[in-house]
Structures are given as C-alpha cells and as structure tokens.
Amino acid sequence: MMMFKKQLANVVYILFFVFLSTQSSAREYSVGVTYFTATDYSRTEKLTSHHTDYRDILIKIWYPTTSPNTDLPSYLHFHTEQYPYSTATPSEHHKQLHQYLKTLPFELTKNAPLAESSTPFPIVMYSHGYQSTVEDKEILMIELAKKGYIAVSVGHPHHAQFVTQSHNQHATYDSDARANDFYISELADVNFDELVAELDSFAGIELNDEQTARVYQLMSWTEGDRKALDMWVADMHFALDQLTRLQYGQYWGMHYVDEYLKTFKGQLDLTRLAAIGLSFGGPTVAAFCQQVYQCKGAINFDGLHFNLSPNMPSQKPYLMMHSELPLNADYSLVFNQQVADTYMLQISGALHWDFSDYPYVFPFDRNRPFLGSIDPYLVTEIVNSISLQFIDVYLKEASTKAELVELLESYAPVQFKYK
Numbered sequence: 001m002m003m004f005k006k007q008l009a010n011v012v013y014i015l016f017f018v019f020l021s022t023q024s025s026a027r028e029y030s031v032g033v034t035y036f037t038a039t040d041y042s043r044t045e046k047l048t049s050h051h052t053d054y055r056d057i058l059i060k061i062w063y064p065t066t067s068p069n070t071d072l073p074s075y076l077h078f079h080t081e082q083y084p085y086s087t088a089t090p091s092e093h094h095k096q097l098h099q100y101l102k103t104l105p106f107e108l109t110k111n112a113p114l115a116e117s118s119t120p121f122p123i124v125m126y127s128h129g130y131q132s133t134v135e136d137k138e139i140l141m142i143e144l145a146k147k148g149y150i151a152v153s154v155g156h157p158h159h160a161q162f163v164t165q166s167h168n169q170h171a172t173y174d175s176d177a178r179a180n181d182f183y184i185s186e187l188a189d190v191n192f193d194e195l196v197a198e199l200d201s202f203a204g205i206e207l208n209d210e211q212t213a214r215v216y217q218l219m220s221w222t223e224g225d226r227k228a229l230d231m232w233v234a235d236m237h238f239a240l241d242q243l244t245r246l247q248y249g250q251y252w253g254m255h256y257v258d259e260y261l262k263t264f265k266g267q268l269d270l271t272r273l274a275a276i277g278l279s280f281g282g283p284t285v286a287a288f289c290q291q292v293y294q295c296k297g298a299i300n301f302d303g304l305h306f307n308l309s310p311n312m313p314s315q316k317p318y319l320m321m322h323s324e325l326p327l328n329a330d331y332s333l334v335f336n337q338q339v340a341d342t343y344m345l346q347i348s349g350a351l352h353w354d355f356s357d358y359p360y361v362f363p364f365d366r367n368r369p370f371l372g373s374i375d376p377y378l379v380t381e382i383v384n385s386i387s388l389q390f391i392d393v394y395l396k397e398a399s400t401k402a403e404l405v406e407l408l409e410s411y412a413p414v415q416f417k418y419k
Helices: 002-022 092-101 138-146 192-201 209-220 223-247 259-264 281-291 329-337 376-396 401-410
Strands: 030-044 054-065 108-110 121-127 150-155 162-165 169-172 268-278 295-301 318-322 342-347 414-418
Touching (some): 030 138, 030 223, 030 259, 054 138, 054 162, 054 223, 121 223, 121 281, 121 376, 138 150, 138 376, 150 223, 192 209, 209 329, 223 259, 223 268, 268 281, 281 295, 281 318, 295 376, 318 329, 318 376, 329 342, 342 376
Parallel strands (some): 030 108, 121 150, 318 342
Antiparallel strands (some): 030 054, 162 169, 342 414
16 A cells, blocks of 8 residues: 555656646756855844854755756755755754655756856746745746746745855754744734734734724734844845846855856846745745835745735735635735735635645645645645746736636635736
C-alpha cells in the first residue's frame, strides 16, 4: 500500500507539473537560480544587540536561461552554497528532507547565465511570510521564470526563519528576542488578546459605519506590526535598488557575485514590475507597490493589512487571496476603498499555510495547524495559476481581465468578487 501511495504521488506530481507547463506562454525557458547579498549602510539593524550592525539583505533570483548546466543542478528549497539546508546546523531530518526534495520534478540550474533576449525581462518581487523562508513559494517563482519573468525573493533578516548574509554570516529567527516585537499602542483601550478577539468578531460580516471606524482604530493601534511592516517595505526598496545596479553593471558592495550575474546587465525591465507576498509579506508588497511608480500590481496571500487606514486606497491592481476562515474585516475595507482593478477571493478548504509550497512539498502531512482540508495539489494549482494569470494581465498584458475572471470561475472552491 505504501509503495502504491508513493507511485500515486509521483503521478500527481507529474500531472501537476504538466498542468503548470500548459499555463505558460508559447516560449518556455529553462530556469536558473542564484543569489547575492548586500548591506544597507543607510539603516542600522534594530533587531540585534549590536548597535553597529547594518541591515543586510539576501536577494534570491529565479530567471530564464537557455544554457542550463546539468553539472550544477538545484533542487526545490535549496537555500545557498553557504547554508544549503536553510539552517546553520542541519539535523539528520533536514538532510533527509532535502534528499526527498531532489526527487521532485522541478529542474533548475544554479548560476546559469540569463537567457539572451532582444527585449529585457519584466520583474516580479516576492516577500516571504513572517518566520518563514525566502523559498516558501519557490514553485511559483520557478513557473514565473519559465514564462520569461525574473522572480526575486527578498530575505527579511531576523524575522525570517533563516537567511544567509554577507561574509558567510547568517540571521536566524530568535523567538525570545522577537517575543515583544508586535506590541500595541499605549493609547489602545484593549490589550493585545482583546484587540485580536475584537478584530475576529468583525470577520465575515457587513460592517456599519461605526464598526468600520472601530476596525480602522484597532488596526491603527498595532504599532509593532506597523513598525515591522515599514522595515520590510524598506527591505523591498533596497532590493529594488540592487536590481537597478545589476541592470547598469554596478557590483560593488554585493557579495557572492560571479561572472554569471554580469549577464543581467541591460536585461532587467525596470519599467515593468509586480510584487507578491505571503502572510506578513502580503501587506508589505501592497505598500511597496503603491510607493513604486513602475509597479503594475500586487498579490497578497492571506496577509492582514496592518497599515490599514482610510487614506490607503491604491491606484494599482490588487489581488487578495484569503483562507476559508471568515473573511477578515480589513479585506472588505481595502476592497471597498480600492480605486484600481481589485480581486478578493476565498478558497474553501484552504488555511493559512496552504498558500505556501508546504502542501506540495508535504502532500500527506495534513494534520498540522494552518493546513486545511483541500487537496494539497489542487490548492497549489489554484493559487499559482491565478497568480500567473494576474501577472500576465497586468505586467505583460499577455492576457485579459475577462480571461482572469473566467479562470476564477473555473475553480469550484473559489468564491470571489472583483471590480
């Protein structure tokens, strides 16, 4: 029976891989993966005990290549050459997991040259979840690269589970050090638990004017979250600055840079940019995209809008995906005040971490918090295919809004509205 389950799993893997491949445009590329780090000397690091530290950012890139090198294969969720296991001290469990990941049908090459093209490639930037990793949505990054996008994941140090930093250093998540990060304002008339409970009480209902005002007030008191959000948005701006330097061949201050990165010179389309974020990365990219002129749209995977205010309507297209739990009150408020094309959808049977790669990487591991009852391969298919279609509509104009709506309508577990 166990052997049958494994064979069945492999068949489903292949079918899902084929499905994603059919969603690609006519030109499909092989995929390269690389990374570099850089230090932001304009910002001291507030999350360490050393007041002389500066914010140091990992930037990981998946990109089109026409020169894959079978001698330099990369497997799903490989981190960096310095720390391939996404941890400084890999256990036997980590090593077994990564051996398993090597068997999954995603072929990509470390440090391959960027594909040659007569036109530069558009860019999709990614912000991971809080206490997660830069690879937590790698399958989507791979599919974007296959379709001719440069996908860039930004590591937020000390809030991420683990990131490689410059000079063979690393940053880990310290739960004791981070325990009081997300404090609420001294002006609040509730404590943290009461604030969360009151926000939950507004989930999934039509709000009157008084309730709407109260939600705005409650979110305004989440001072720790807002402070962290500002830091993450600044990380995204710094990463975009580094991509600009890649475009013009300026490599000073970057670490782990080799000849292959020089093939990016002149090949990044900085006028066509989109952003995707998971959990805390969701409001991060929404704020970042609003601030960056060339950003054409943002996608939020199940993240609360801690920067919510009546003054935050965006002129940028926005896609919000939500779990099956009652729709958070902030989603409806954001939807109502958005000016640009906006899509708000829920996926029945999906919970928070179903929006990551977790369901695909651990297909039989469903009895854990934040994983729902939906088929693990189906939720990955839904989230990734809708995201790809949205990016095609607003970044490449390779699809239409009507086709995006038609795709949304084709998935039975999806309830949505748009404007």
